[in-house]
Amino acid sequence: xxxxxxxxxxxxxxxxxxxxxxxxxxxxxxxxxxxxxxxxxxxxxxxxxxxxxxxxxxxxxxxxxxxxxxxxxxxxxxxxxxxxxxxxxxxxxxxxxxxxxxxxxxxxxxxxxxxxxxxxxxxxxxxxxxxxxxxxxxxxxxxxxxxxxxxxxxxxxxxxxxxxxxxxxxxxxxxxxxxxxxxxxxxxxxxxxxxxxxxxxxxxxxxxxxxxxxxxxxxxxxxxxxxxxxxxxxxxxxxxxxxxxxxxxxxxxxxxxxxxxxxxxxxxxxxxxxxxxxxxxxxxxxxxxxxxxxxxxxxxxxxxxxxxxxxxxxxxxxxxxxxxxxxxxxxxxxxxxxxxxxxxxxxxxxxxxxxxxxxxxxxxxxxxxxxxxxxxxxxxxxxxxxxxxxxxxxxxxxxxxxxxxxxxxxxxxxxxxxxxxxxxxxxxxxxxxxxxxxxxxxxxxxxx
Amino acid sequence: xxxxxxxxxxxxxxxxxxxxxxxxxxxxxxxxxxxxxxxxxxxxxxxxxxxxxxxxxxxxxxxxxxxxxxxxxxxxxxxxxxxxxxxxxxxxxxxxxxxxxxxxxxxxxxxxxxxxxxxxxxxxxxxxxxxxxxxxxxxxxxxxxxxxxxxxxxxxxxxxxxxxxxxxxxxxxxxxxxxxxxxxxxxxxxxxxxxxxxxxxxxxxxxxxxxxxxxxxxxxxxxxxxxxxxxxxxxxxxxxxxxxxxxxxxxxxxxxxxxxxxxxxxxxxxxxxxxxxxxxxxxxxxxxxxxxxxxxxxxxxxxxxxxxxxxxxxxxxxxxxx
Ligand code: B12
Ligand code: SF4
Numbered sequence: 001x002x003x004x005x006x007x008x009x010x011x012x013x014x015x016x017x018x019x020x021x022x023x024x025x026x027x028x029x030x031x032x033x034x035x036x037x038x039x040x041x042x043x044x045x046x047x048x049x050x051x052x053x054x055x056x057x058x059x060x061x062x063x064x065x066x067x068x069x070x071x072x073x074x075x076x077x078x079x080x081x082x083x084x085x086x087x088x089x090x091x092x093x094x095x096x097x098x099x100x101x102x103x104x105x106x107x108x109x110x111x112x113x114x115x116x117x118x119x120x121x122x123x124x125x126x127x128x129x130x131x132x133x134x135x136x137x138x139x140x141x142x143x144x145x146x147x148x149x150x151x152x153x154x155x156x157x158x159x160x161x162x163x164x165x166x167x168x169x170x171x172x173x174x175x176x177x178x179x180x181x182x183x184x185x186x187x188x189x190x191x192x193x194x195x196x197x198x199x200x201x202x203x204x205x206x207x208x209x210x211x212x213x214x215x216x217x218x219x220x221x222x223x224x225x226x227x228x229x230x231x232x233x234x235x236x237x238x239x240x241x242x243x244x245x246x247x248x249x250x251x252x253x254x255x256x257x258x259x260x261x262x263x264x265x266x267x268x269x270x271x272x273x274x275x276x277x278x279x280x281x282x283x284x285x286x287x288x289x290x291x292x293x294x295x296x297x298x299x300x301x302x303x304x305x306x307x308x309x310x311x312x313x314x315x316x317x318x319x320x321x322x323x324x325x326x327x328x329x330x331x332x333x334x335x336x337x338x339x340x341x342x343x344x345x346x347x348x349x350x351x352x353x354x355x356x357x358x359x360x361x362x363x364x365x366x367x368x369x370x371x372x373x374x375x376x377x378x379x380x381x382x383x384x385x386x387x388x389x390x391x392x393x394x395x396x397x398x399x400x401x402x403x404x405x406x407x408x409x410x411x412x413x414x415x416x417x418x419x420x421x422x423x424x425x426x427x428x429x430x431x432x433x434x435x436x437x438x439x440x441x442x443x444x445x446x447x448x
Numbered sequence: 449x450x451x452x453x454x455x456x457x458x459x460x461x462x463x464x465x466x467x468x469x470x471x472x473x474x475x476x477x478x479x480x481x482x483x484x485x486x487x488x489x490x491x492x493x494x495x496x497x498x499x500x501x502x503x504x505x506x507x508x509x510x511x512x513x514x515x516x517x518x519x520x521x522x523x524x525x526x527x528x529x530x531x532x533x534x535x536x537x538x539x540x541x542x543x544x545x546x547x548x549x550x551x552x553x554x555x556x557x558x559x560x561x562x563x564x565x566x567x568x569x570x571x572x573x574x575x576x577x578x579x580x581x582x583x584x585x586x587x588x589x590x591x592x593x594x595x596x597x598x599x600x601x602x603x604x605x606x607x608x609x610x611x612x613x614x615x616x617x618x619x620x621x622x623x624x625x626x627x628x629x630x631x632x633x634x635x636x637x638x639x640x641x642x643x644x645x646x647x648x649x650x651x652x653x654x655x656x657x658x659x660x661x662x663x664x665x666x667x668x669x670x671x672x673x674x675x676x677x678x679x680x681x682x683x684x685x686x687x688x689x690x691x692x693x694x695x696x697x698x699x700x701x702x703x704x705x706x707x708x709x710x711x712x713x714x715x716x717x718x719x720x721x722x723x724x725x726x727x728x729x730x731x732x733x734x735x736x737x738x739x740x741x742x743x744x745x746x747x748x749x750x751x752x753x754x755x756x757x758x759x760x761x762x763x764x765x766x767x768x769x770x
Contacts, residue, residue, distance in 0.1 A: 082672070082675055082676075082679070083671075083672055083675075084672040084675060084676055118715065120715060122664075123664075211451055211453075212451055215451060237759055238756050238759065238760065239487065239759060239760045242485055243486075243487070243488040246486060246488075247451075247453050247488070250453070250456075251451060251453055256451060256452055256453070257451055257452075260451075273725060273728065273729075273752075274728070274732060274752070274756050277728070277729050277732050277733065278732070278736075281671075281732075281733050281736050282736065293717040293718070294710075294713075294714075294715050294716045294717025294718075294722070295716065295717030295718045295719075295721040295722035295725055296717070296721075296725055297717070298705060298716050298717065298722060298725075299663060299705075299722070299725045299726050299729045300729075302663055302664040302705070302729075303663060303667075303729050303733065305664070305668075306663065306664065306667045306668040306671065306733075307668070307671070307733075309668040311668050311669050311671075311672050341665070345704065349704075368666070374631070430702065430704075431704075432704050432707060432708075
């Protein structure tokens, strides 16, 4: 029977020692009740409560960490089928596959240098290559170990896509402290890999010809001492992939079989764009993909950002006046809302113009420009009040404020509300047109 | 051992709505009794359909990447529609009458009707007619078109909470299908459907447009609102079980990530493929969330989404294979 947070709280030590990562035992109890953490995070929990909560206290999908240090990635720990019920918590890890059978070591090193440093910022998130999936090179164990180490040296998590047990062992021995993920080729006998993962306490991918087979193999691996696993469902086409991902998630949440309560691994060949899209929207925890370039990664990262954002709470930033470059009293003053996405886009664009400016980010309860306007949070009067409150009006001599093009309708009201000789200038609708706007409207106006 | 994975059964199902009549080859959408694409446990008599967008005027803000496949045909809606249906494989056409907007030349309802007629003559697939946006002009244009081409089962885009009566009346009188739009809000979606049934529209003639945002620009909200609309419908809500239509192309092809060239952002990769990927990813996520009619701009996006759907709903596959 499921216990409430309060019932669980009564069983906890009650010392608020924070070892679990929560500030109070009560907060931890609430998370336990929601199935979002597991009891073993509290080192002083009594045997009593362990017995009481039993298996039910473990989250339905185990959290598995791959890699070490700052770039380590934890996947799993999901508790819902629909993100509006409680949000998805562990964004899909996106790994880049490398096939050393087609590249020289020098080429690989160059790729690694490159991929380790990719960092694209979007709406407050840093998009990176989350890890490298290294295919086992034919013929040379030393080479596999060397390449695995080359990845680890750059701090990136490693998945070892192994075809032989000897090959992967040599790599594992070299980087065992880095918690690599062991990924046996589909179809091979998994038992030696199970033994290896158990020996080094490493995470392992379990495959199977169907879900029954996957689940049974996982249970068997657990018996042999493997605790951290990812399941790889068969996925010959998009439809089968979707079906298996859906059934795996549901089976795990309903706890119909102990072999299903693990995150999901997916490998994707070059050009299978749709499979990655399905994986990200539908429950895949870690995707290792062959040759995909920026034109695929950018939509993947963005989709993942969307799917793993909590729609209940729009990401917002604190209202304030931001300086772009080093603006003087003649620099343009612009206004936008405090929805992080909006702020991020507008400030990036302003940066790109090279024109020093000030951006007043007003409190609009974290809504986009038009949403805020329709909800009455970006009316002329509200904006005027915020501009005064933030002191935005004090920095500039020209007494002109530029508003987003989509809300040209507020310009009269805003002018009236600001009074004191202030002018309102309607900017472009899309922030990406700000460069042209400065060139064609703002600068001629200020010079003439 | 065998996993006890029970197929999930729902009390409700999606309404079947037939697009196109008269000289059109009709196309029915909806009818599914399970979560979107859950073909392994529910029955889907009809698959999602894909439309391409054609315009009455040369669209001033389309990017070169989406102009290229329509070279010489922009602003020639009949020729563009023919190419869309015959060559690009569109299941249906959306004629965007953007030129009727006062800021875009303000073409008259009669001029709009001429465009509609030309498209209707050029193709046999069902036609969505999109007005210039809520307001008096939209009503004039769509009412004129609806009356003149009665019986063609046109899909009129769109009515909203504040303004639905005119379009509801012509939909009923002339045998069309009406899109009811609502700004990413389940309650408003429901409210518009209630209002429409109050004025005696049979909801078998209604599609919901939840006004989607594109990938990276509001999809995080739309995705869940659509899922929730779907769940309400499957739970038995008769006022929310209309099939959903999403205008993906117009949301996608204005965002920064499709506009920036590879030269400006080398990390972002090839611009054309990136744009098409953006449209495919948006379209597919929305189909996952429950869209049954998806309107695209780039024919390559259509071809790619279509390929997935073809395999998914291959002969016999629309029924479940439990
Ligand atoms: C996601 C979304 C929501 C989310 C909220 C997201 C959020 N945090 O704001 C939810 C679902 C909660 C929502 C709710 C509502 N929404 Co809403 N929503 C959207 C949607 C799909 C995307 C908005 C978005 O995120 N845009 C991306 C951001 C980055 O855009 P942006 O802020 O405008 O910034 C761009 C430009 O304005 C410009 N810019 C920004 N700042 C500046 C500054 C300067 C100086 C310049 C020059 C340019 C500039 O640059 C940016 C990029 O180019 C849009 C439709 C759409 N496709 O755009 C509707 C939309 C904005 N919503 C709308 C409405 C009506 C509503 C509701 C009132 C509906 C309702 N009754 O429930 C509510 C209001 C909220 C409330 N009462 O709580 C309407 C507004 C209609 C109108 N024309 O006024 C829209 C347009 C949908 C529609 N077509 O009807 N919404
Ligand atoms: S670790 Fe245990 S005792 Fe310490 S605060 Fe957390 S729940 Fe309480």
